Amino acid sequence: MMLTGMHVAIIGGDARQLEVIRKLTELDAKLSLIGFDQLAHSFTGATKTSINEIDVSDLDAIILPVHGTNLEGKVNTVFSNEKIAITEEMLLKTPKHCTVYSGISNSYLDDLMKAVNRKYVQLFERDDVAIYNSIPTAEGTIMMVIQHTDFTIHGSRVAVLGLGRVGMTVARTFAALGAKVKVGARRTEHLARILEMGLEPFHLQDLEKEVRDIDVCINTIPTLVVTASVISKMPAHTLIIDLASKPGGTDFRYAEKRGIKALLAPGLPGVVAPKTAGQIIANVLSQLLFEDLNKRKGKV
Ligand code: NAP
Numbered sequence: 001m002m003l004t005g006m007h008v009a010i011i012g013g014d015a016r017q018l019e020v021i022r023k024l025t026e027l028d029a030k031l032s033l034i035g036f037d038q039l040a041h042s043f044t045g046a047t048k049t050s051i052n053e054i055d056v057s058d059l060d061a062i063i064l065p066v067h068g069t070n071l072e073g074k075v076n077t078v079f080s081n082e083k084i085a086i087t088e089e090m091l092l093k094t095p096k097h098c099t100v101y102s103g104i105s106n107s108y109l110d111d112l113m114k115a116v117n118r119k120y121v122q123l124f125e126r127d128d129v130a131i132y133n134s135i136p137t138a139e140g141t142i143m144m145v146i147q148h149t150d151f152t153i154h155g156s157r158v159a160v161l162g163l164g165r166v167g168m169t170v171a172r173t174f175a176a177l178g179a180k181v182k183v184g185a186r187r188t189e190h191l192a193r194i195l196e197m198g199l200e201p202f203h204l205q206d207l208e209k210e211v212r213d214i215d216v217c218i219n220t221i222p223t224l225v226v227t228a229s230v231i232s233k234m235p236a237h238t239l240i241i242d243l244a245s246k247p248g249g250t251d252f253r254y255a256e257k258r259g260i261k262a263l264l265a266p267g268l269p270g271v272v273a274p275k276t277a278g279q280i281i282a283n284v285l286s287q288l289l290f291e292d293l294n295k296r297k298g299k300v
Pocket of ligand 1: 130133134137162163164165166167185186187204220221222223242243244245265266267268269
């Protein structure tokens with residue numbers, strides 16, 4: 001599997017993109033790096049350039065950072081002070097087959113990609129990426145619980161809310177450390193799976209009753225579930241870690257008022273394991289680019 005002949009622009013990002021650059025150069029892709037001028041390391045086969053200089057007319061793919069752009073189209077980069085924006089004008093100059101990759105999207109990128117009619121892939125929507133990423137997320141959660149409690153995880157009573165890709169890994173990991181884990185879900189097949197995993201299932205309808213005896217509450221549900229009323233039933237020493245995407249699923253205002261420590265913990269993979277998080281992206285991306293290349297070769 002090689003990417004020889006493919007021209008890919010990597011625009012901005014953080015340490016995770018270095019793994020992408022490493023992998024794609026290994027696979028012999030031709031890389032144009034934008035927003036990496038302060039990076040001391042140079043990669044053979046990769047050229048550092050700027051957004052004003054790059055000729056986009058032969059680009060096969062554009063790789064944006066995990067967060068894509070901000071709502072004005074600006075791209076964040078930790079390796080440069082260059083102001084970089086992704087615009088309609090620029091994308092319209094790319095070949096029709098040029099694919100744009102980002103981790104997650106926003107309204108700016110959604111509108112832009114519709115307007116320019118190029119293929120657009122959000123890597124973090126993929127099941128495989130979400131499952132791989134749940135591993136460093138669970139490790140980051142362990143780190144936070146250790147930092148913010150004065151008791152061991154072993155023997156503590158932990159409630160995990162949601163049995164999605166993150167919830168399942170977090171529940172399993174805490175159980176493996178010896179915590180007494182209960183998991184709240186709303187689907188009967190999830191309750192069955194929780195039981196099968198040797199954990200204690202409960203229906204989210206019963207959340208208020210179930211939090212009366214817990215030490216740690218880990219939420220993965222991206223909607224308000226840890227309400228004021230739920231928090232009011234928790235023991236005063238309970239630690240709430242909210243993993244759900246911003247703004248989380250916790251009434252943080254009420255938690256603070258009641259003196260319960262509640263922490264929103266976004267982006268843990270990039271914090272605790274940027275190298276692994278980068279490799280997860282790099283592996284999936286190289287596979288997708290390879291499929292793109294093969295499809296086009298098949299058509300020629
Ligand atoms: P997921 O697989 O979609 O799981 C979400 C879970 O929430 C599912 O079990 C779902 O249950 C449940 N849920 C959703 N809406 C609900 C509602 N209204 N009431 C009750 N349950 C509801 O997502 P995931 O990949 O596990 O990710 C979970 C969250 O963590 C997302 O917000 C994601 O962005 C975030 N995340 C954070 C980090 C971090 O570092 N903090 C890392 C990765 C992901 P049903 O199946 O019944 O709908």
